[in-house]
Amino acid sequence: MHRFYFIQDFEPYFYPRGSLYSLAEDTYRFGFTHLALGQMVARTLAREVGVESITVPFGNDTNAYRVIGGARRSGVVFFARPGTDRRGYELGRLALQAFHALHPEQKIHIYGSKVTGWGIPLTQYGSLTPAELNDLYNSTIAGLALSFTNITLVASEMLAAGNIAVVNDHEFSRTVLTNPEAHWAPPTPSALARALSAVVSDPHILERSVRAAAATGPSWADTQAEVAKHIEEAVTCRT
Template identity: 55%
Template sequence: MGSGMSASQLISHLRTEGVATIARRGSRRLFEALGERLAWSEFDFPLREEDIMDSSALAPAAPRTNKADRLHIGWVCMPPGAGSGGHTTLFRMVQGLEERGHRCTLFLYDRYADDVARHEEVIRRHWPGLRADVRSATTGMDDVDAVVASSWATAHVVAARAHPSAHRFYFIQDYEPFFYPRGTLYALAEDTYRFGFTNIALGNMIAGVMESEVGRAPEAIVPFGVDTDVYRILPEFEKVPRSGVVFYAKKSVDRRGYLLAKLALERFHQTHPEQEIHVYGDHVSGWSIPVADHGNLSPRQLNELYNRTIAGLAISFTNISLVPEELMCAGNIPVLNESAYSRAVLSTDDAVWALPTPWCIADALAAAVEAPDVDARAARVAASERLDWEVTKKQIVSTIESACAASVVGSRAR
């Protein structure tokens, strides 16, 4: 709507488009104008300017420690939020090194503050089994034998701040350039695979994409695991008929397909209104159908929900999430978007795959709940053999210990 619009033109727009539509359009334009004025994209940038590194300017490192026993290992990560799956996986690996007798320190990187006390409170409350010390990555990491980056941003931090004598590792849980459009963040994320760290990839998907996109293979590939102590069939639910479907909502992470899932579940409800739809993770609103909005659930609460329901929608457009394996441990059938990346990791006939459209996903959910042998199928799926995280932890331990014991490490330093 231009500034020269007449009263009659305004009335015509109101009649044809409605007040709500015009208000939304005006709000969006205001939001975009404010974003340009305030440079909001800069607030999203995860690094301080002095921590942005360039693989072409990094010199070879000179690790001082050639040993595998009683290492001091630093793990650099961004501050976690409650229930973060990526941090949960990372902290499992930290615990694996602690169980082996190594000393571990978490170095949290906060672009805006050197004091990480409030972040430590979150870690102690939600990951009580973690014994590692917690410090700020911006106040020094000179006293470690090895340091592990856990994301593209923290790889830059390690390259910028770790002592040249420390062995450098990179625990890669996803191909993170895919998190962004082609541009600055994509390029900075992609460059981290050229830093010369010992790259440890979680799953085969990352290895294949790294080779095709940057021409480099990771030094180690470790398998996905699942927490079989938590995710399992519960005897108290075995005699209760399953009903409904479940979905993990992550509205701010588009690779997890929130809007696509919303459209699919709304369509699924049209054909199966008797099946309750359970949503956990982010609280949701504005849906055209009734949903049970659970918010954040603990792993044990989540396992109970999985035991009660028939199928779970697990969308991912990059590396597969932990949800499909956890669902199957509880006898729940995962419905996934068709993806070569997910298929590179998940090889099972028990999952249901669908083209990533609302109609195809809704039809796949319908097929899952319409199966004639829901309870028998649940028992069979849950009984299938799966790797737990102990295998992954042992392989991580072996990789770090072997590299630190070697006399030559092909990493780079600032």
């Protein structure tokens, strides 16, 4: 039997250096054929573990996330995921508190987990369906899309809906997210707050929104086709 390992992120980075880190890292030495989702995963596997992989494109759901004609935009949005530090929840909270001080007129929309103790007005939704998320992205100007390992799906989905994603600047994210309208900022509360401020204050934001939605990149259908092709090729060669 030919064994494949579909790798969506470099999972040792989910843990501090120690037992769990080492055990997660060792799974990449089992001898499976590695299918790496995006260049970040492939390059990290090679650098950190010294193993080869086949890279498949990091896709985007271009059916669910798209611009809705006539939608009016205001405010910003953030996917809150407390307890998952690589998704930058605490950094996002501090950045949005600083952003509120700069732009108290802009509503801050939170989805994912319900949060408390921020000390500023929030509009909270909890879990949303893709259709509801697309509506939210279309009704807001910008979004905070933070990740410190592989890029979050949220960034490309926001951009596909014409929402300008503000992303923490790091080689991991830049390797995968190529949309020219993504707004990169250093991962500090003040820098992220200023980046959000620059986006909501941009007099040409409508044109930028259109450009963002037009530069969606590969779809998940492209990824599926690549995965199927590599599996079929490997199985055919083995038999």
